[in-house]
Amino acid sequence: MALAEARPFLIGVAVLLGACLWLGWWIPSALAALLLVGLLLFFRDPSRQIPTDPLALVSPADGKVICVDEAEDPCFGLGKFRRVGIFLSVLDVHVNRSPCDAVVEKTHYSAGEFLDARHLEVDLRNENQTWLLRSSRGPVLVRQIAGLIARRIVAWKKPSEHVRKGEHIGMIRFGSRTDLYLPNACIIHVTVGQRVKGGETILASWPK
Numbered sequence: 416m417a418l419a420e421a422r423p424f425l426i427g428v429a430v431l432l433g434a435c436l437w438l439g440w441w442i443p444s445a446l447a448a449l450l451l452v453g454l455l456l457f458f459r460d461p462s463r464q465i466p467t468d469p470l471a472l473v474s475p476a477d478g479k480v481i482c483v484d485e486a487e488d489p490c491f492g493l494g495k496f497r498r499v500g501i502f503l504s505v506l507d508v509h510v511n512r513s514p515c516d517a518v519v520e521k522t523h524y525s526a527g528e529f530l531d532a533r534h535l536e537v538d539l540r541n542e543n544q545t546w547l548l549r550s551s552r553g554p555v556l557v558r559q560i561a562g563l564i565a566r567r568i569v570a571w572k573k574p575s576e577h578v579r580k581g582e583h584i585g586m587i588r589f590g591s592r593t594d595l596y597l598p599n600a601c602i603i604h605v606t607v608g609q610r611v612k613g614g615e616t617i618l619a620s621w622p623k
Contacts, residue, residue, distance in 0.1 A: 460510050463614040465581035472514045472619045474611040475557045476593035478503040490523040490545045496596035499618050509586045512614040513578040517548035544568045552621050556596035559587050581614035
């Protein structure tokens with residue numbers, strides 16, 4: 416699915432590369448070739464080992480943990496949650512995954528600005544889409560936030576669909592942030608500054 420999102424970019428750069436080669440423009444050809452490789456790396460979707468522990472909640476994204484705190488549900492009026500914020504650079508895999516087995520109950524999209532994804536108010540002011548995932552143990556929110564370069568949030572699942580832990584739900588193009596909102600009883604296992612892998616790193620666990 417990630418490569419399908421890349422198709423318009425890949426076609427455009429491939430045409431540019433072909434034209435530069437045909438015209439004998441070697442330096443632009445080399446730059447276009449580098450851009451093509453960069454796009455292929457950005458839209459990569461490596462396989463992941465999904466933890467089998469039923470209590471484990473996995474990371475919804477690759478990147479670096481930039482906050483572990485408490486925050487109000489930004490969309491659905493469900494009160495306070497524990498939040499883990501993950502910053503995705505342009506070098507990270509940008510596929511987003513479900514942290515647990517659940518049903519997509521609702522999604523909420525908001526247009527907005529394109530501040531740097533590390534800005535303090537990015538979760539309130541930037542374009543975003545929030546997923547309400549209803550698991551058997553409680554509600555979980557995944558919030559996709561566009562960044563300074565990211566200009567499109569992509570959803571691959573719809574309300575009422577079932578998702579498995581680690582399953583793809585969407586992606587954000589070119590640098591962004593993904594926040595995970597968990598019930599307060601959940602136990603957090605990561606700290607600020609830690610690198611995480613989507614679908615593989617256990618961010619938290621349900622209480623026993």
